[in-house]
Amino acid sequence: MKQRFLRYFSLGIVLTSVLITSCRKDDFVSGDDPQATLTAGKTVVRVFDGPEKTLFLDAISGIGSVSVFNVRREANSQESLNTASSVTLTAAPELITAYNTEHETTYETLPESLFTSGAGLTKISTGYTMVLNPGDFAKDFLINLNFGLYDFNKKYALAFKITNPGNGTTSSTQGQVLVLISVKNTYDGIYSQLDGYIQRYTAPGVAEVGTLSGTLAGNPDLTLTTINATTVEIGNLTWFGGTGGVGGIANLRATIDPATNLVTMSCLGAPTLKNTAGAVNKYDPATKTFTLNFDWNPVTTPRVVSNLVIKYKGSR
Numbered sequence: 001m002k003q004r005f006l007r008y009f010s011l012g013i014v015l016t017s018v019l020i021t022s023c024r025k026d027d028f029v030s031g032d033d034p035q036a037t038l039t040a041g042k043t044v045v046r047v048f049d050g051p052e053k054t055l056f057l058d059a060i061s062g063i064g065s066v067s068v069f070n071v072r073r074e075a076n077s078q079e080s081l082n083t084a085s086s087v088t089l090t091a092a093p094e095l096i097t098a099y100n101t102e103h104e105t106t107y108e109t110l111p112e113s114l115f116t117s118g119a120g121l122t123k124i125s126t127g128y129t130m131v132l133n134p135g136d137f138a139k140d141f142l143i144n145l146n147f148g149l150y151d152f153n154k155k156y157a158l159a160f161k162i163t164n165p166g167n168g169t170t171s172s173t174q175g176q177v178l179v180l181i182s183v184k185n186t187y188d189g190i191y192s193q194l195d196g197y198i199q200r201y202t203a204p205g206v207a208e209v210g211t212l213s214g215t216l217a218g219n220p221d222l223t224l225t226t227i228n229a230t231t232v233e234i235g236n237l238t239w240f241g242g243t244g245g246v247g248g249i250a251n252l253r254a255t256i257d258p259a260t261n262l263v264t265m266s267c268l269g270a271p272t273l274k275n276t277a278g279a280v281n282k283y284d285p286a287t288k289t290f291t292l293n294f295d296w297n298p299v300t301t302p303r304v305v306s307n308l309v310i311k312y313k314g315s316r
Contacts, residue, residue, distance in 0.1 A: 046171030085166030118142025214240030288312030
């Protein structure tokens, strides 16, 4: 009986050892061996951000380095990873034209007068070459953008296709990229409403008695969106208590004089909208705070916003 027990016990140990060895071998081959990944398939070169992205930039003084997109080499062999590879990125303005047609926009290619190529890029007649050095998995397409020359009244974009993937093959889904460039001026952002009052009138001098007129303090945040270097569009202005958007003032805008920080209010949807005479309209750059007073519809049903104080809260 004892010999039979020892025989079965020994057999159990052998079977357990075989199972453990087998499981460890399978796991190692499928997941733990870094060489297993680097020996199968082809090296794929792709635009990591492609095929389309929107680039939001904060305007600065002078020239700034900007990463427009990223090119990646997904190396599936150790040999290709350890070899330098020159990738050709050819300008593709037709991608911008197609986007404009589909979305009814007016983007144009960012002119070369506004930027120079950054580190790692070489300018050629059709676009640029980018060298992925031995060991490089990825590299940024960098440009030095001259914000001082940037025309905020235009919409710019850059578009490229990988026409030579070097020692790899071009990705079938991310072999090109369209980058829509949006530069935000210094006033752009989300603002909290600290103070203010909105009053509706049924006729000049006849204040409306209702639930819409009242304080603006604590109402939902406002969005200030860049129009050009010194103008922002104010969105999400609501009546007292945040009960609904103020109608009739689509494209409400504030234009700041950088020399004096005085603000001029205007509105595309309400041509009568103007600064309230004798009241303060200014911007405080030290605290990123606006104090605004404006009115519209003075002849029929006046609307008056008084002492609207909004303070920068964060970026959009």
